[in-house]
Amino acid sequence: MLHLLAGAGEAPTVPQPMLYDNSARSHRDIAGPLLSSRTIVFHEGFARSPIYRVVDGCVATFQTLADGRRQIIDLVGPGRLIGLGASEYNRHSAETLGFTRLELLSAPLVANQFESALTETLARSQALAMLLGRKTAPERLASALLDLAEQFGRPARERKRGAVTFHLYPTRGDLADWLGLTLETVSRCLTRLKKADLIDIQRGDLVTLLDPRQLAHIAVGDQTLSH
Amino acid sequence: MLHLLAGAGEAPTVPQPMLYDNSARSHRDIAGPLLSSRTIVFHEGFARSPIYRVVDGCVATFQTLADGRRQIIDLVGPGRLIGLGASEYNRHSAETLGFTRLELLSAPLVANQFESALTETLARSQALAMLLGRKTAPERLASALLDLAEQFGRPARERKRGAVTFHLYPTRGDLADWLGLTLETVSRCLTRLKKADLIDIQRGDLVTLLDPRQLAHIAVGDQTLSH
DNA sequence: CGGAGCTTTGACACGACTCAACGTGGGTGG
């Protein structure tokens, strides 16, 4: 089920914060409505959205081709901003990947961190280009898991080799659309990573990186993954 | 032969414009030395470079993996800026792809257009991610040629269907590193585009787009290219 | 118990890569 949060058709000169959540229509808080999974925050080509900070949860930003092919540009976790690269209209869409709380940033608050946030977003986008253009499927998965661990991870109870555990917001299909692969290839690579004892997945969405250092080696091609 | 332009090892707090060109060492002009092909302007991981405007020619920005795999992040033509996404150190390298004239931008000059230039760079980087993650080889080539025409093109003498001609700065290998392909695949796709009468290539580096509209259809997958 | 949505696994196909040979054009030095 898809909910809409912001972005009517026309472009107000001053972007208007128009927050409402169909699934819980009582919410009108500027501060932070709780959005359910698969809520569209803003839509590519629509009037520029205001800028939000992800307080909790996960947001995917993505572009879509006419025939339905989708490329996820970034997965955004707590603390980071969404709605950045827009000009008059949004350059991409944004969708929540789980229960997510956003915080609307006021103009002065934004100005403060605008440049550094934009620079970081650019750096991540360029790292993604490197990944998409030149890395193999296992390298992409290793890179992705390390990134997610950094954004969503808490140190695991098991202290072995700095293991990290995190909640996996994206589905296999989301990961595929992020990493330029298919759902099946993502699944197969995760299986290989499990069999190599580099990761563990419990209950489908709880991931533990058992050996981040080795994953990092795989991520940059210093080491290959067996079949 | 590789020339070095900027970026010693250590990081000065205030980035120092240190322009010199080994191939013509008399140049010390801040205004605009003429750089020969394959000159490194700044290097990934080195102290942050100042920001330049490309006056004439072409600059490639790229990242490299330890094993030599290279991903070109952007090809930058006249009027656009390089050196943008850097923090304390450069996030990528930059190299000229032909005789190129740069202009050093002073701090106030930069501030003026910093945000819009950064936003445009981000938009281009995200478009590249879409291309790398989800487009086929012919679609990538069509997209690339249209982009280059916009940056380097002058309307061709022949007025047929809005044909455009431009000087092709990148080699087949450069295009491959930009589009996430191999040199051979790029060559084969260009041959197919020629045989379909969509483009023409004279003297190896002068490209004419004979039917930009149809190329645009191919670029977004609305139409496929015969073999 | 049954169904929906997501995941896993297998068999097969195909696009892009690899390896290799050959062609072409511009520059250099004998």
Place this chain on the structure above:
DNA sequence: CCACCCACGTTGAGTCGTGTCAAAGCTCCG
């Protein structure tokens, strides 16, 4: 001035990684 060289480009044959299509397995939840 020509022969040679070198970098770049083209083309072909065969391989391989990833995509496609299909079936079956989980897990949650009504």
